[in-house]
Amino acid sequence: MSKQLRVGMVGSGYMGKAHAIAYRNAMAAFEISNQSLICDMLADATPELAKQKAAELGFHRSTGDWKELVADPQIDVVDICAPNFLHKDIALAAIASGKHVYSEKPLALSAADAKLMTEAAEAAGVKTLVGFNYIKNPTVQFIKQLIERGELGDIVHFRGVFNEDYLADAAVPFSWRLQKEFAGTGSLNDLGSHLVQLALHLVGPISALCADLKIVHQQRPLEASATNSMAKGQVENDDQAHMMVRFSNGAQGTLETSRVAWGRKNGLSFELTGTKGSVVFDQESLSEFSLYLSGEQPDVQGFKRVLVGPEHPDYAAFCVSAGHGLGFNDMKAVEIRDLYEGIVHGQALWPDFRAAAQVNVILDDVLKSYEGNAWVKVEQYDGDQ
Amino acid sequence: MSKQLRVGMVGSGYMGKAHAIAYRNAMAAFEISNQSLICDMLADATPELAKQKAAELGFHRSTGDWKELVADPQIDVVDICAPNFLHKDIALAAIASGKHVYSEKPLALSAADAKLMTEAAEAAGVKTLVGFNYIKNPTVQFIKQLIERGELGDIVHFRGVFNEDYLADAAVPFSWRLQKEFAGTGSLNDLGSHLVQLALHLVGPISALCADLKIVHQQRPLEASATNSMAKGQVENDDQAHMMVRFSNGAQGTLETSRVAWGRKNGLSFELTGTKGSVVFDQESLSEFSLYLSGEQPDVQGFKRVLVGPEHPDYAAFCVSAGHGLGFNDMKAVEIRDLYEGIVHGQALWPDFRAAAQVNVILDDVLKSYEGNAWVKVEQYDGDQ
Amino acid sequence: MSKQLRVGMVGSGYMGKAHAIAYRNAMAAFEISNQSLICDMLADATPELAKQKAAELGFHRSTGDWKELVADPQIDVVDICAPNFLHKDIALAAIASGKHVYSEKPLALSAADAKLMTEAAEAAGVKTLVGFNYIKNPTVQFIKQLIERGELGDIVHFRGVFNEDYLADAAVPFSWRLQKEFAGTGSLNDLGSHLVQLALHLVGPISALCADLKIVHQQRPLEASATNSMAKGQVENDDQAHMMVRFSNGAQGTLETSRVAWGRKNGLSFELTGTKGSVVFDQESLSEFSLYLSGEQPDVQGFKRVLVGPEHPDYAAFCVSAGHGLGFNDMKAVEIRDLYEGIVHGQALWPDFRAAAQVNVILDDVLKSYEGNAWVKVEQYDGDQ
Amino acid sequence: MSKQLRVGMVGSGYMGKAHAIAYRNAMAAFEISNQSLICDMLADATPELAKQKAAELGFHRSTGDWKELVADPQIDVVDICAPNFLHKDIALAAIASGKHVYSEKPLALSAADAKLMTEAAEAAGVKTLVGFNYIKNPTVQFIKQLIERGELGDIVHFRGVFNEDYLADAAVPFSWRLQKEFAGTGSLNDLGSHLVQLALHLVGPISALCADLKIVHQQRPLEASATNSMAKGQVENDDQAHMMVRFSNGAQGTLETSRVAWGRKNGLSFELTGTKGSVVFDQESLSEFSLYLSGEQPDVQGFKRVLVGPEHPDYAAFCVSAGHGLGFNDMKAVEIRDLYEGIVHGQALWPDFRAAAQVNVILDDVLKSYEGNAWVKVEQYDGDQ
Ligand SMILES: NC(=O)C1=CN([C@@H]2O[C@H](COP(=O)(O)OP(=O)(O)OC[C@H]3O[C@@H](n4cnc5c(N)ncnc54)[C@H](O)[C@@H]3O)[C@@H](O)[C@H]2O)C=CC1
Ligand SMILES: NC(=O)C1=CN([C@@H]2O[C@H](COP(=O)(O)OP(=O)(O)OC[C@H]3O[C@@H](n4cnc5c(N)ncnc54)[C@H](O)[C@@H]3O)[C@@H](O)[C@H]2O)C=CC1
Ligand SMILES: NC(=O)C1=CN([C@@H]2O[C@H](COP(=O)(O)OP(=O)(O)OC[C@H]3O[C@@H](n4cnc5c(N)ncnc54)[C@H](O)[C@@H]3O)[C@@H](O)[C@H]2O)C=CC1
Ligand SMILES: NC(=O)C1=CN([C@@H]2O[C@H](COP(=O)(O)OP(=O)(O)OC[C@H]3O[C@@H](n4cnc5c(N)ncnc54)[C@H](O)[C@@H]3O)[C@@H](O)[C@H]2O)C=CC1
Structure with a gap:
């Protein structure tokens, strides 16, 4: 077997x-x-x-x-x-x-x-x-194809945001997530890692970056279980993180993440601009994207709301009709299909440890940039992805 | 066992x-x-x-x-x-x-x-x-709860639409779906049945209706396999259907469905108006709804976009974080949980055959109304549910 | 002069x-x-x-x-x-x-x-x-052009809604607007007249209709000035109105209006379906519309959000850049330009009294249909518009 | 007089x-x-x-x-x-x-x-x-009031974007706008100046910034009138500009602008996050904003789409009904009302030359930061407004 x-x-x-x-x-x-x-x-x-x-x-x-x-x-x-x-x-x-x-x-x-x-x-x-998993979404897979097909021209800009509000309430108690030892950075590791990976996946290597971090709520209450309910834990990692990036292919970008952004629940969104068109995506509406293609008749130009369907990668396995919508867990199913196929048929898996290590390289560089108040040149650990 | x-x-x-x-x-x-x-x-x-x-x-x-x-x-x-x-x-x-x-x-x-x-x-x-299945969606389940809790007041209006475009192209070939013998009515049976059931489920019994039907493309090409490629099949059932309805509780409504509505892929949407607020839902964005509650401060009133999350029925089984989005198949999973629980624990199942028969009663009345060009009083087969 | x-x-x-x-x-x-x-x-x-x-x-x-x-x-x-x-x-x-x-x-x-x-x-x-005035909006003027150019094919369906919430609160006092003598019908005259005119303008003559009306709040408090503050006025005209219509050109439609629809402020919206495409418009976002054109590459099909701009009728008089947005009063300015040009240069004005009388014919027929619980054939007073 | x-x-x-x-x-x-x-x-x-x-x-x-x-x-x-x-x-x-x-x-x-x-x-x-003029928009005026009333808590983040596509097409010919001598910077001066002013107006003084600029299309064709139609003009100023900013009150922000962002026509948008709520605004839908207020019942929380109306500053002068929409020129009318009232009644005008000079200070600092690849401390020319 x-x-x-x-x-x-x-x-x-x-x-x-x-x-x-x-x-x-x-x-x-x-x-x-x-x-x-x-x-x-x-x-x-x-x-x-x-x-x-x-x-x-x-x-x-x-x-x-x-x-x-x-x-x-x-x-x-x-x-x-x-x-x-x-x-x-x-x-x-x-x-x-x-x-x-x-x-x-x-x-x-x-x-x-x-x-x-x-x-x-x-x-x-x-x-x-x-x-x-976000790159396994048929919608995002298709956006990647649009880029590869050249339909957007040369990518010149990427703006990515990954915001949630799980720590927006200052009353959310202290936990290991807020300690460097257990969590490393804060929103950066938790949400920013996805965003960095997405940027690399869609646009290509990042050659330099400059970053800024911020702890919004410096202290948080210890859990009720603690002896002194007035006691506070000192938050050690970022609630918000920013970076400006320069991609190797000449594109520019900004990446931002926050865990204190009221109202955002799975707020991973990006806008990609190319010399021939633009794409907008928002994970809170994961089964659609907006596409602007230049060169259309001027009076009917605009961003098109494309609903994901069987014409797009992997969707047809879930549903034969367009616009019926996939959910968060369906992206993980695609990931597991990749895992199974990759191992059983000996094919490459993506993103592998090396690709993921490149993300960690960048996350480290963010800290370095923040601490040094300076641009940082990024090591290309993930060579010729 | x-x-x-x-x-x-x-x-x-x-x-x-x-x-x-x-x-x-x-x-x-x-x-x-x-x-x-x-x-x-x-x-x-x-x-x-x-x-x-x-x-x-x-x-x-x-x-x-x-x-x-x-x-x-x-x-x-x-x-x-x-x-x-x-x-x-x-x-x-x-x-x-x-x-x-x-x-x-x-x-x-x-x-x-x-x-x-x-x-x-x-x-x-x-x-x-x-x-x-559409009533199994956590979003729709929650809208039902909002109504039951009285947060919308008395329901005074329901506008429901279920439009798709799978037959919008006149070149889509003839098939059994277009024949009364095999399919019964057209968009009405296929899409309208869902919409009628949803209206009954959310607003309550329909006491009277008046309807209109239309075949937009009278003929369609026979499959290439047919001997004479110029031959056409005669479409026997509705491409579009309308009805005005009166609910037993005094609310009014309109229901519409079409299988030739360009651009709609899973276009089941409704707007519910009550004496205290309104709800808007669109299945093409199945994991959210819009809610307007009266009585708020006038300068910050508006429709609220609520993303479905663990506070809503059955969502937490799929994901602990809000806004991560469920898909079409997840609604079916809820339905199957109901099936399992209902049978194994001997509880009531909903909608059962009687409830579904009430939908058929109404679909028949639509035809009757259309043929008679008149309002039709609806039999309450499904008693007092 | x-x-x-x-x-x-x-x-x-x-x-x-x-x-x-x-x-x-x-x-x-x-x-x-x-x-x-x-x-x-x-x-x-x-x-x-x-x-x-x-x-x-x-x-x-x-x-x-x-x-x-x-x-x-x-x-x-x-x-x-x-x-x-x-x-x-x-x-x-x-x-x-x-x-x-x-x-x-x-x-x-x-x-x-x-x-x-x-x-x-x-x-x-x-x-x-x-x-x-709503037909003077550059956006709506352009939609009319799209239809005339044949870009949507034959129009097969029109769904129009004009909902507001100015009487949604049951505490809004009684007034002349609620009396037949001074106001005629209710939401129908006030909002529905616009909607009917828009439908005629975009789709063409209505040959038959079937309608339903409803008073949601039967009584309203008399103004504080009245001697007895507990006294109530009896509302005489419709809070909500529905009609199903058949256009002379074979298209079907539904028109709805309400003055008790919580959350809608200038909620005039419509969806037009043709055999080649669809248009969606919402007056609350008056400077844009959504357009679906069939025949595009399947994986990038979708409703396009077109922002009104100088390529569209009359916009350039207000602004040379697209997407800068016109307001409600700007539509009236277009109307007045028409008035001025029409009278001063002896050109036809639209809609003139005859066209507006056709709207009144239809509004009367709505009442007739409602009172008779039946379809009504519509007189074509406005001949060959 | x-x-x-x-x-x-x-x-x-x-x-x-x-x-x-x-x-x-x-x-x-x-x-x-x-x-x-x-x-x-x-x-x-x-x-x-x-x-x-x-x-x-x-x-x-x-x-x-x-x-x-x-x-x-x-x-x-x-x-x-x-x-x-x-x-x-x-x-x-x-x-x-x-x-x-x-x-x-x-x-x-x-x-x-x-x-x-x-x-x-x-x-x-x-x-x-x-x-x-963008700060004269009743919508934006009201957002400013929400901040001042404390309804958003302390502002912790501002993300602003002002993108248009008027130079996205590489074939748009060379002009004075692309020359430092006549235009200064590019998208930065043209669009970025508005964005910087808006950020200062809503959030307060910027104490430090780090910026990045990019020319996407290095050369552009000379006008047809030029002798040699193959000749190209060398673009001297930015097509895209980024900055990370630190506000004096501790908030963080990113500002971005582009004149080559396909699909954006008046794409001035921002998202403001406070410790109690968030606001999202997009100038392409200038008569509305989205508001998230924390502390509501969890199952009905979400961003509320508020349509501007007579409850908001200056709207009632244009229209007594909410949601009817103002246009770009209406913002200028408010500005001119300010001008008139300010001069005739001897009141302060805002933003005056000093406030606008502060914007120029920041625009200069952007260039300085870009050229030095470093954070720049911003002079507070505009004292304590
Ligand atoms: N891909 C995505 O979108 C997401 C990824 N994650 C990642 O998933 C990982 C897990 O996070 P969550 O599931 O949110 O955490 P969690 O706290 O919900 O679950 C952690 C699990 O690990 C178990 N565990 C803890 N110590 C253990 C030990 N010594 N031996 C065996 N099991 C142990 C816990 O009992 C628990 O079952 C993290 O790396 C997180 O970053 C989390 C959420 C979303
Ligand atoms: N709940 C929902 O949202 C939807 C419900 N439906 C309903 O599901 C039902 C099936 O529709 P689809 O799956 O779209 O049809 P389909 O044509 O895709 O599948 C029908 C299946 O039945 C099988 N079948 C046909 N004759 C059979 C026979 N004599 N014995 C055993 N199997 C036979 C076919 O081989 C095929 O496997 C219909 O009643 C339809 O209305 C369909 C789509 C969506
Ligand atoms: N095109 C559109 O979108 C709208 C049209 N309308 C229409 O505009 C008309 C006026 O409505 P509103 O301005 O809302 O009413 P309103 O009540 O605000 O104004 C009516 C005006 O008529 C005056 N008036 C009353 N009796 C008069 C008399 N005997 N002689 C001279 N003036 C007299 C009043 O003093 C007042 O100035 C109505 O026909 C209404 O349907 C109203 C609102 C929107
Ligand atoms: N607030 C806003 O949203 C906007 C502001 N602007 C600003 O408005 C200003 C003008 O820009 P546009 O109107 O777009 O330019 P434009 O090129 O459309 O108009 C410039 C006008 O100045 C005139 N002019 C040129 N040289 C002159 C001279 N020596 N003496 C007298 N008049 C002369 C031209 O003939 C023309 O009438 C700029 O500072 C620009 O940044 C422009 C667009 C939007």
Whole structure:
């Protein structure tokens, strides 16, 4: 059964459940049998939790120790849905056991770690994939095709924003997400990593950047459980981040992210300008985009609202009719189809650890730029992507 | 294993695949184990097709004869994804075998048939559910709650439209959909049935209606396969349908549907007006709605764009973060959760055959009104729901 | 000075001021000198009010008696901005004095009155224009051109809505607007007249209709000034009106209007479907429209948001750059340019009394249809428009 | 007649006509008599042009020499609608003649010039106003009030974009606008100046900035009139400009502008985030804004689309009904009302030369930052406004 892929997943929180849904969804949509793609084992923080969640999410086996999962000979790929600070250890152990690795983003808390992980994976010859799911959206895949087909001309500008409001309320309590040790940067790592990856994916390498960061709420209340309810935790990472970027191909861009932007729930949006047209996309309306093509009759020119449909990549697997709308989890299903196809048929996976490490390089450079109040030249770790 | 539900599905086209995806999706999102909900047997037009599709869609067994499926003692519920004209025979046979029935919409080609089916099911004591999935959307579920909570006041107006453009091109060839014998009415049955059900669901019984129908393209080319490529088929049913309705509670409404409305892909939209506020919904942006509540400060009044999130019904099963967007197939997953819960826990299912028969009553009245050029008083088959 | 037009305006309320602004605006935008177009005399309910308003709105002379204005030999055109029930008397007197007449809409309270006025004007050979300003919007003018150019193919459907919320609050007091004697019908006359005129203008004659009306708030409080604050006035005319229409050219349509539709402020919107494309327009975004043209490449098809600009009719008089936006009063300026050009250069004015009388014919038929619960065949008073 | 204001306008192009319309519009909307506000004299490049345009635009007198206008004893205020490079000379001469000055934006080609002009005006005690009209929009005025009322909390972020596409087509010929000598910077001066002024107006002083510029089309064809049609002109100023800014009050921001952004016609948009809410505005839909207020019931939270109406500043002068929409020229009418009221009643005008000079200071700093590849601390020329 060379075409079988046995998955061991670590973590069953927000993303763990999204992956669980997506495995099922991918099998049905892309017609992969449940003999071929097997949700085999789930590891979580405790054996009890792991057992309960495995039952709920449809995994056959469970463990309270991810090391056991990673070492299990039956497992082909380790799917890391654990918090960011655990990605490195789990991935390195998985690689050491010869497993393929599918990790949630951001790959690591620093470029150094990400490079270490990349080199380990490449040395071991295992396949890697990082969960930058927004580029799997049929809408975004199609925008990429429009660029490649040259329909927008040369790209001259990219403005990207990824804003949410999950920490906009100053009363949201202190947590590990606000500590450098566990989370690294703040909105930058959490949301900005997606945005940077998207920019690289659509426009190409970033050669230089200049950045600015800001903590809006300096302190936050400790959880009620804490002894002194007046006590405050000191926030250590950015609520807002900005960067101006220069792409290698000459395009300019700005990237912004915030976790305190009232009203934005999944506010990943971008506007791409080329010498022949423009594209606008907003993840809060993920199944459509706006397209302006120059050269039309002047009195009927305008941005066209294109609803995603079976003419666009991967949509037809979900629905034969246009405009019926895909959801967030459907993007993950496409990602898992990629994972399955890539490993089972030995094809390249994208974005792999090296591509994801390039994102970490840039995130590190943002900090460097902010601390130095200066432009930073970006290392091209991800060579000739 | 009293909590097990074994499904036998008939048909594996557009809806068959949507159901197959939704079974998987429902299991993962609502944490129903695959011991409890089993995609057991698929029937299709031929044994070969059935076999191939069963493998693709993840059904264990297959048959080229739906009568075999319906009679199979292992099957608990028959899921009808076959063309409209087959619903009646399959459902009646399933009921005769004591199976629960889950049928795609519209329930039947006529009110008479729908009543027959309803009475058979009720006499046999089996559960029934009809695939009017749009009311399963968390957004629409929440709009229903807003009405019930009284936040919109008394509903005084409903304007509903369900337009698509799948037959807008006059060159789309003739088919069974355009023949009364196989399809019954045209856009009315196909799209209008959803709209009528939605209106009944949100506003309540319709007491009277006046309708108008129109065939826009009288003839269509026969398929290339036909001997004479100049030959045309005569279209027998409506491309466009209108109705003015009066609800029992005093509200007024207009319902419109078209299959020749250029640019509309899943153009189910409505505007609900109450004495305290208004709601606007558009299925092409299915994960949001607009809400106007009176009584706010005049200078900041306006329609609010509410993104669906975990505060709304059933969303949290799919995603813990607001605004991440559900897709068309996710509505079907909610429907299947209802099916599973309803049958396994012996609860009421909605909309059942009786409710769906009321839709057929109204669709028949539309024809009657059109033919008589007059208002028609609507029979309340679906009593006082 | 044959090219001079001296205006006598009656009424200085909402529309009186809008006209005053528009006279100035038209002169500047269309470069008509203030020697050629003269705001000469204002009549209002009392001499004091007329005097004060004349000063504020820039009229040279004033009178408390519109009969004086109408009889004044200096006046070339009488501009009627008085309440509906006065239109007839003022217009007939003006015509009797040989004046051209520019009247606000609706022309009259009944088709009979409107016909009388039309025939008087035609017999006298004076020019007439009625203030159906929405068709003067460059956006709407251009949509009309698109239809005439055949870019939308044959029009097969028109859905028009004109909803506002000025009486949505049940606490808005009773007034003459709610009495048949002074206002005729309710939302139908006030808003519906515009919508009917727009439908006729864009799609052509309506041959038959079937309508429904509704009073949502049966009673309203009398003004505080009334002796008994608990007293209620009985509302005599429609809060909501519906009609299904059949156009002579075979197109179908629905027209709806409401004055109790929470959240709508100038909610005149329509969707036009043709055999080659569709147009969507919403007056609350008056400087743009959406256009879907069939026949484009399937993967980039969609509704295009076209911003009005100098390529469209009359826009360039206001601004040389596209997308800068016109306002409500700018439409009136176009109307006044038409008035000036039409009278001074002896060209046809549109819509004239006969065209406006056709609207009144239809409004009467709506009542007839509602009272008879039946379809009504529409008289084509406005012959071969 | 102390309350009289006699205007001498220089230039009758795009803005000259907009001003001419606005004078008339302001008189009608704000009920200023044409005895009080007088369009007296027009200067243009030649006597012939001036004469013709004066007739068209409704000015009594004309001259081919702006120096004559500036020196004319009858003129109270000089309105400069001439190209940017002439602002300085005309303004200084007007000031020297003791005239008030109303200048189009940007005030000058450099901060040094702008300061010179400011100091001359202040020394002479004349009033000044600069045509940054976007802040006169009732919508934007109201957003300013929302901020001042504290309804958005502390402002923590401002993202502003002003994009148009008037030079997006590489075939648009070379012109003076592309030369530093005549135009200064490119999109920055033309569009960016508005955006900077808006940011200062809404959020407050900018203390530091870091910027990036780009010429997208390095060369452009010379006009056909040129001898050699293959000849190209070298573009000297920015097609695109970016800046990251830090406001004195701690807020962060990004400002971007482009004249090569396909599809944008008057694409001035911003998103303001505060600790209690957010506002989104887009000039292409100038009569509305979106408002998110935190603290509402979670299941009905969302951005509210507020249509501007009589509850908002200055709207009621144009229309008594909400949602009827103002246009670009109406903003200029508000500006002219300010001019009239400010001069005639001796009140402060905003933004005056000093405020506009602060914009020039920042525009200079953008160049400095770009050339030095570094953050620049901004001089607070405009003290503590
Ligand atoms: N692709 C995307 O759009 C998103 C990606 N993510 C990423 O997914 C990852 C997980 O984030 P969430 O699911 O939001 O976190 P979460 O806190 O909801 O879930 C984390 C899971 O990891 C488990 N876990 C913690 N320590 C463990 C240990 N020592 N051994 C085994 N399991 C352990 C927890 O019990 C929990 O099940 C992060 O890297 C995050 O950045 C998160 C949200 C969205
Ligand atoms: N809920 C919704 O939104 C939608 C509902 N529908 C409904 O779903 C039903 C099926 O429609 P589609 O899937 O679009 O049709 P389809 O033509 O795509 O699929 C029909 C399926 O039935 C099978 N079939 C035909 N004759 C059969 C026979 N004698 N025995 C067994 N199988 C047979 C076909 O082979 C095919 O697999 C219809 O009632 C339709 O109204 C369709 C689309 C959307
Ligand atoms: N084209 C459009 O979009 C609109 C048209 N209208 C139409 O404009 C007309 C006037 O409506 P509004 O301006 O809203 O009413 P309004 O009540 O604001 O103004 C009516 C004016 O007529 C004056 N008037 C009343 N009796 C008079 C008399 N005997 N002699 C002289 N003047 C008298 C009043 O003093 C007042 O100045 C109506 O026919 C209405 O349908 C109104 C609003 C919008
Ligand atoms: N506030 C706003 O939104 C806008 C402001 N502007 C500003 O308005 C000013 C004028 O720009 P446009 O009207 O677009 O230019 P334009 O080129 O359309 O008009 C310039 C006018 O100045 C006249 N002129 C040139 N040299 C002259 C001289 N020596 N003496 C007298 N008149 C002379 C020209 O004949 C022409 O009438 C500029 O400062 C520009 O930045 C322009 C467009 C929009």
